[in-house]
Amino acid sequence: MKKVPYKIYLSEEEMPKVWYNLQADLADRLTPFINPANGKPCTKEELMQVFCEELVDQEMNNKDAFIEIPEDVRNYYLMYRPSPLVRAYSLEKALGTPANIYFKFEGMNTSGSHKLNSAAAQVYYAKKQGITKVTTETGAGQWGTALAMAAAHFEVDLSVYMVKISAEQKPYRKTIMETYGANVIPSPSNTTEIGKQILSEHPNTGGSLGCAISEALEVAANTENCRYVLGSVLNHVLLHQSIIGMETKIALEKYGIRPDIMIGCAGGGSNLGGFIAPYMGEYLNGRKDIRFIAVEPTSCPSLTRGKFTLDFGDTGKTTPLIKMYTLGNGFIPSPNHSGGLRYHGMSPIISELKHGGEIEARAYGQTEIFDAAVFFSKHEGILPAPESAHAIKAAIDEALLCKETKEEKNIVFALTGTGTFDLAAYSAYHAGNLTDHIPTDEELERGFATI
């Protein structure tokens, strides 16, 4: 076997020209979105009122395993991709493990995360359809930043409803979106009916993702040539994120490497779903030689303690009903610093795979994932986002198990982003101010009651 370099980069010729659509392998297992008004599956026409047509087609496509990446999107990807597949030689040495640890690093772009992979695609399709404006919400700010970059490039207007407390705590996230020309509105706001209503009832609220979604949806519905875009959960978002897995597979196969374990953090599920996509496709078709592990925070344990059932995607109950693992649309997670993992639900695809036993799930507390993050940063040089640190913690734990069992397993994880915009969280960690709130059974029951 060739010596594996520190980083494997694909050449332009080696870059994937197709996304992998896991729906094709799960066709008879996935439940369609349900219209709560009539209890029937949502039609394409209903979804097209909110989303761009080609994205709706992708959302509903359970036939084609491979979907071509448009040339303009591939060219945009070439500005910041391929992302490196890194062999964590320093980390292995520090752990003294016989395991081979690899990570796919998605943080090497200005937005700092994998979110750009779907942002570019969604804005491209909007532009192609003649849409002149898109709206979205953002909590932690990674999705909003990625979308602002893509919207600037493809010259589509963008309004971002940013959870008010996040906009105040992360002013630089707002600045970077504005630098790319986005209109950033702290939510709840006076620009929408739902925003005004919430403000009149709760004038001092810091907002929530659920409220920001409702505002963005309202504007998209009432503005000509405007659509709403979403950064996770949906099938078409996982499809676009499969660029991560496709690149990973090509890179590993160049060196004859087969993963034994694949690990990703899971909030809405887009990075994990995209990362494992081509390998999970093989698994579902009979090649069952890989363990897949989803990692979530103990404070928001949808996969490990949630229910697999129909629920709304937002607290305002304005979305279709989605079959997924959920803590209930009314569940309010404690203020964990992994903003990207604070969501009551989970991607339908990831949920189905967990339900079917194809994916394992585990949860970690906030302090232990920061321990892992700091350890990792000292040895591998990269300061990870707290979300990504969940995957790091699981990879380290698996590598330490290999040390006990003396197994040279190939552990591959997705490092979704950098911690550059999370330094307030690192400060709190150093000061010993992190809290780990694990919801009680009673708190979970209160969440389930909102389903």
Added chain:
Amino acid sequence: MKKVPYKIYLSEEEMPKVWYNLQADLADRLTPFINPANGKPCTKEELMQVFCEELVDQEMNNKDAFIEIPEDVRNYYLMYRPSPLVRAYSLEKALGTPANIYFKFEGMNTSGSHKLNSAAAQVYYAKKQGITKVTTETGAGQWGTALAMAAAHFEVDLSVYMVKISAEQKPYRKTIMETYGANVIPSPSNTTEIGKQILSEHPNTGGSLGCAISEALEVAANTENCRYVLGSVLNHVLLHQSIIGMETKIALEKYGIRPDIMIGCAGGGSNLGGFIAPYMGEYLNGRKDIRFIAVEPTSCPSLTRGKFTLDFGDTGKTTPLIKMYTLGNGFIPSPNHSGGLRYHGMSPIISELKHGGEIEARAYGQTEIFDAAVFFSKHEGILPAPESAHAIKAAIDEALLCKETKEEKNIVFALTGTGTFDLAAYSAYHAGNLTDHIPTDEELERGFATI
């Protein structure tokens, strides 16, 4: 000619194994450091009281054009290098220029800049010599962050004297250094005699780079097994930064590309010196087919309006005398957001090349470089550091000239770092709050009077 990809990455086998030492081509032209106490050239023994031995050897080596990069440093480089050589296709299209624009992007590491190239080498040599602690100063924080990462990796203690006003304005820079285990002390401080003296005279001062240097030097001198390290200006720093130029040359030559113009921003001169090193070596040996352009802010115009003379490297007049372009060690630049370019002097190598006419210099105002930065970020996706934006502005201006003259020149510039930690500056730009103070002739004269 092969089609040039968006990004050229070198394989591990292609990575440089040597640095390029421009002193070898300038041996009879450079003035050694002068000991102000006796007016004689500093001896190796004198310099070794402050710096590690091998770094002093490199500082004084004017014989060897190539110096081997130690294996441990090459392995550290492999964790975040090679940096990509990017073809700016989107920028070219937006400008409508026939020029081919390339940039070497050094921001793809957690410290966000090229500073890590020398930090890794300096800490490695310290460790090798048995030094257990190093001290330094940092203003904008790029150097301190890079050094903290390297010190954590090679397990050497680090104290960073951070200009107090910077520590207050950029708390996240402090956090990231602390995450890597560095001891960050806002300067002036009560930990040194010079700090106490300054505090007693100016209790409310926000500090200065000159004062922070003096404190770091004092601690290094009075602590066992401790040395001082510096992030720019010195010959050995330019030597380490030549990894930028070596990689650039190998990457371009793979595609048969020869630069017509090479551009870099210049504060202390380390990135520019490293970026152009191997090409300038050829130039000095007769191949005069490239224009080299140094870009600085109009607010701190050492190359364009300074004097080429002997001066101290710090305001406290504690360093040897250095032959360089200088605005006078007492010159106080206005609070420009490009903290890395606010230095009264300039690398002796860059100074000599400017003096000899081998390098051109130009200066831009703060607002116009932010205009260029925002334009660049929209088209190329990367949000640049304000320092780097000086090079971008010059590259755009040269590309627009090519549009007029219909020349397909190859313009290659160094993009030294990201603007991720400069979002307060971008905020000020968007709010229209940037000021451009160009020093008057009288202000320059007051600076020169301190020489």
